[in-house]
Amino acid sequence: AEPQRAVLNQFAAEHDLVTGQYYPVVRGRLVSVNDEQLQQEATKEQRSEQRVGIGRELNLTWLAQLPDNNQVVSGAWFDAKSSAQVSVESEIAQRLDIKLGDTLAFSIGGQQLSATVSSIRKVDWNSLQPNFYMILSPDVLADFPATYITAFYLQPEQNLLLNQLARLMPTVTVISVDNIIQQVNSIISQVTIALSFILLIICCAAALVLVAQVQATLEQREQELAILRTLGARHAFLRNALLLEFSLLGGLAGLFATVLAESMLFIVQQRAFDLPFTLHYTLWWLGPVLGIVLVTTLGWLQLKRLMRIPGAVLIRRVLQS
Structure with missing residues (x-):
């Protein structure tokens, strides 16, 4: 008062x-x-x-x-x-x-x-x-x-002053914004953990989709390898071609994920929280690099056994099928 x-x-x-x-x-x-x-x-009945x-x-x-x-x-x-x-x-x-x-x-x-x-x-x-x-x-x-x-701003080491203030003026209401911020941070941390689990599940699902796609085209890849070996393609050339294919696929996937992530962050920061937006430069190289490593590794693990088959055996399998 x-x-x-x-x-x-x-x-x-x-x-x-x-x-x-x-x-x-x-x-x-x-x-x-x-x-x-x-x-x-306003209620639904009142129109x-x-x-x-x-x-x-x-x-x-x-x-x-x-x-x-x-x-x-x-x-x-x-x-x-x-x-x-x-x-x-x-x-x-x-x-x-x-x-x-x-x-x-x-x-x-x-x-x-x-x-x-x-x-x-x-x-x-x-x-x-x-x-x-x-x-x-x-x-x-x-x-x-x-x-x-x-x-007013109160240093963390001065929190005991709130008790003195309450005793001095018991009718005054003191609202500690610090406690509210801590609760908000706790909620954000829990939401972050939940989103991290969702992201992990999505990554696992994407990996399974990639494995299924490679398995579905395995017969076609056998035919392609048999034709290329008949034409004289060497093992190193075929290996490098497959690694390049999966690297390009992983790089494009990582780049698309980075662009989508930055776009969503821009919308959330600008529209929801009215905060200034800054580019996350680390994502622009980390996303494509992770995409290349993950996709190339999964693809090569699926096809390395196919690459080790001798050319004559591979051609015979294709002709029999």
Whole structure:
């Protein structure tokens, strides 16, 4: 609460902690857009043309300065003369079809107030800083009782300070983002292990397909070898031709796998996580090399016995078949 800000600032100063900006927070619900009542919850049975709302209360705040991790993409931020205005986050604006100049009505503690949309903001949700869907001009919520939220970085060796903070201000809620990140990392590790097993199964299946393909063409390869030996081809020439065939096949397979992997990583990083994409140069040589080694090894193991058969015996087998 407002009186506790001074206590928290003193605690932070005593322990060399740097707190971020304090954001006032008021809980409220968006109830209408341009006097059009929002449907708070959409179900399969409700097929009306009524605009669907957010379905829960929002954390509303009021600020005079644009937060560092926010960028105005349309409209203008509040100035000293702004009155009853609201800035809307771009994704929620697109979802609710909110445009500049629209009038939004909020219900806060049984009271209803309205504000005009003056700007649309793009928010960096990965900043680990407090972010808001709706930011109102200071004149709208200044008279409402508010709680405050802030963020600070705590060194790992200072974790015991959280216990001191809880004893000093038992009514303050402390959220450790580090614990959340550890849980997310644990989930990602488990998913990675599961995907690795799936990849291993796929590789084994691909190897079986290659073996089956070679076995299916074994009779045809016997005929080809018999013809080439009749024409005077030597053992070294035939061996090198087979190794070259499987090397090209493995190299193309590895290159295709690398291109597909990079394409999927690009889509996931750009579309899902909004992260910058960088090429993984190691994959561009590792993929083809592994493909060449694996395919050539499997192919040669299947055909080496065929290569050791004497030419006369091989021609006799082909003629008899």
